[in-house]
Amino acid sequence: MEQNTKVKISSFKKTFRLYKYVKPYWPAFSLGLLFLFLSSIANLAFPKLLGQLVDAGTGKKMAEAINHTGLLLVGILVAQGIFGYLRIILFVNVTEKSLASLRQHIYNHLIQLPMRFFSGRRVGELGSRISSDISLLQETFTTTVAEFIRQLIIIVGGIILLLNTSLYLTLLMLSSLPVIMVIAFFFGRIFRRYSKKAQTQVAEANTIVEETLQGILNVKAFANEFFEMKRYKKKTTEVAHTGIKAGTFRGVFAASMILGIFGAMIAVIWQGALMIAAGKLAAGMLFSFILYSSFIGASVAGLAEVYASIQKSIGATENLLEILDEPAEPITDSAKIAPEHQLTGQISFNRLTFRYPSRDDLQVLEDISFDIAADQQIALVGPSGAGKSTIVSLLLRLYDPVAGNILFNGKDISSFPLSAIRSQMAIVPQDVFLFGGTIRENIAYGRPDAPVEELIAAAEKANAWEFIQRFPDGLDTIVGERGVQLSGGQRQRIAIARAVLKNPRILILDEATSALDAESERLVQDALEKLMEGRTSIVIAHRLSTVRQADKIIVLDKGHIVEQGSHQELVRMEGGLYKNLSEMQFTH
Numbered sequence: 001m002e003q004n005t006k007v008k009i010s011s012f013k014k015t016f017r018l019y020k021y022v023k024p025y026w027p028a029f030s031l032g033l034l035f036l037f038l039s040s041i042a043n044l045a046f047p048k049l050l051g052q053l054v055d056a057g058t059g060k061k062m063a064e065a066i067n068h069t070g071l072l073l074v075g076i077l078v079a080q081g082i083f084g085y086l087r088i089i090l091f092v093n094v095t096e097k098s099l100a101s102l103r104q105h106i107y108n109h110l111i112q113l114p115m116r117f118f119s120g121r122r123v124g125e126l127g128s129r130i131s132s133d134i135s136l137l138q139e140t141f142t143t144t145v146a147e148f149i150r151q152l153i154i155i156v157g158g159i160i161l162l163l164n165t166s167l168y169l170t171l172l173m174l175s176s177l178p179v180i181m182v183i184a185f186f187f188g189r190i191f192r193r194y195s196k197k198a199q200t201q202v203a204e205a206n207t208i209v210e211e212t213l214q215g216i217l218n219v220k221a222f223a224n225e226f227f228e229m230k231r232y233k234k235k236t237t238e239v240a241h242t243g244i245k246a247g248t249f250r251g252v253f254a255a256s257m258i259l260g261i262f263g264a265m266i267a268v269i270w271q272g273a274l275m276i277a278a279g280k281l282a283a284g285m286l287f288s289f290i291l292y293s294s295f296i297g298a299s300v301a302g303l304a305e306v307y308a309s310i311q312k313s314i315g316a317t318e319n320l321l322e323i324l325d326e327p328a329e330p331i332t333d334s335a336k337i338a339p340e341h342q343l344t345g346q347i348s349f350n351r352l353t354f355r356y357p358s359r360d361d362l363q364v365l366e367d368i369s370f371d372i373a374a375d376q377q378i379a380l381v382g383p384s385g386a387g388k389s390t391i392v393s394l395l396l397r398l399y400d401p402v403a404g405n406i407l408f409n410g411k412d413i414s415s416f417p418l419s420a421i422r423s424q425m426a427i428v429p430q431d432v433f434l435f436g437g438t439i440r441e442n443i444a445y446g447r448p449d450a451p452v453e454e455l456i457a458a459a460e461k462a463n464a465w466e467f468i469q470r471f472p473d474g475l476d477t478i479v480g481e482r483g484v485q486l487s488g489g490q491r492q493r494i495a496i497a498r499a500v501l502k503n504p505r506i507l508i509l510d511e512a513t514s515a516l517d518a519e520s521e522r523l524v525q526d527a528l529e530k531l532m533e534g535r536t537s538i539v540i541a542h543r544l545s546t547v548r549q550a551d552k553i554i555v556l557d558k559g560h561i562v563e564q565g566s567h568q569e570l571v572r573m574e575g576g577l578y579k580n581l582s583e584m585q586f587t588h
């Protein structure tokens, strides 16, 4: 129990860190609080005045008193409308602005996190979790906090006013509260437990539908339709059973609440009527008493919901803060690279050893040493899983080596700013990723401020201009799901144009494994050759036919360099891996 409270206090403290985002808007927020306070107080005046209205009907100066109270009621109604309006406007304003700043902070931080962070997570899940956490906070800020304060004012103010009317009736009314609270606590808990279980089961049932529809070909090919039907039936029946059980508890819960609340009401009205008969209470007072009681009852019931919602948003806050607490990469936004940070294109790996942080038991690279002179063309070859892509990741400094080092211009990689290294490299990946915008945007990603003439020149050099020109919208053709689907070869040429535009000192090519038709292949190959001229290039080669002219071929196997040299040198090594691999490829 002790521990539990401690955890909660620390969670609350953490949540207060979010205050930073609301702070700049505190004048509007405080004003909103004031209006909230005023509209809650105005709310509390209603039952009193309505009671007076009832009593005015039995007084002497009847019409005058009725009109007076009636007008007052209208006045308060108008005031409450205005307060409510202003309160909502102010709160929404503060919430939207704070959330926008929180969203920006989270995104800015997230995008600067190291690869280590992303490789250990399912990225799709991360994105949807962040957006659902933020919308939860949005609801809490706009409605829950206001509701919570309003309910507290109504409960406290209402009880004071009740006591003011009749101590006896108030105690009678309140005596039902502990009973209601115990019932609510007990059944509410059981009900929540079952509904959580039902949610999990529904998710499991949905997974069956999703998986089997995605893999429908397998289901049919294995004639497993009836097997899947049975599996789905079992899960959905479980959902129904849990739902029915939860429903039973909800029924008991609701019935007891109604019994408790109406029981208390009957007791109060009964006793109140006796007091009216004895001349101890005015009818209007009993009327307003009952209205207050129902206000209080509704607020108490509402508190439970508010509490659950606050708890959820504390959870959401913790998730978000966890991301903000991850250390970011030291990235700078300066376009200018200092002369001492200009890469010459000379690269050395010196006795480098590496393991991925997410899999510390697997040595991915061991004792890797090689030198690349400026403007050389290097090919990395080796079987799948040998560590070729890992070498590229290390060059981009997506990860740091476990032992040994990487040198650029003969200096350790860590003596260059991270952004300076990456801005002088370009990568043409195996699976070209195009953003869902226009071709122009996708090419300009290499250098967003490039003038259109350079963009076209890059497209020409990449052998892409010819096909881009043929689209009716040219450079403004939308690509991806909502636009033109480009062929594999065309996508690659866009990626090459992007790299041409960036004009990198060091170029990294991850050769596509999927074969293109002869014509596309020729165009892509020709564009790549043009792109490699006059810069250091590192090619991850899957088809050995493309690496013959490389200055040096580095052959990797299981994280070790097993051979290095030119094509001619390597094919002469009897029993060598390269010789083996090339014989295998050419005989197929």
Ligand SMILES: Nc1ncnc2c1ncn2[C@@H]1O[C@H](COP(=O)(O)OP(=O)(O)OP(=O)(O)O)[C@@H](O)[C@H]1O
Pocket (backbone or CB within 6 Å): 119, 356, 358, 359, 364, 382, 383, 384, 385, 386, 387, 388, 389, 390, 391
């Ligand atoms: N992010 C990662 N986290 C943990 N292990 C990884 C990660 N990426 C790759 N590995 C492991 O590192 C080893 C080398 O992988 P790498 O991708 O560098 O090989 P590769 O030679 O490029 O293979 P391929 O030709 O199939 O692309 C493999 O055993 C792989 O399972």
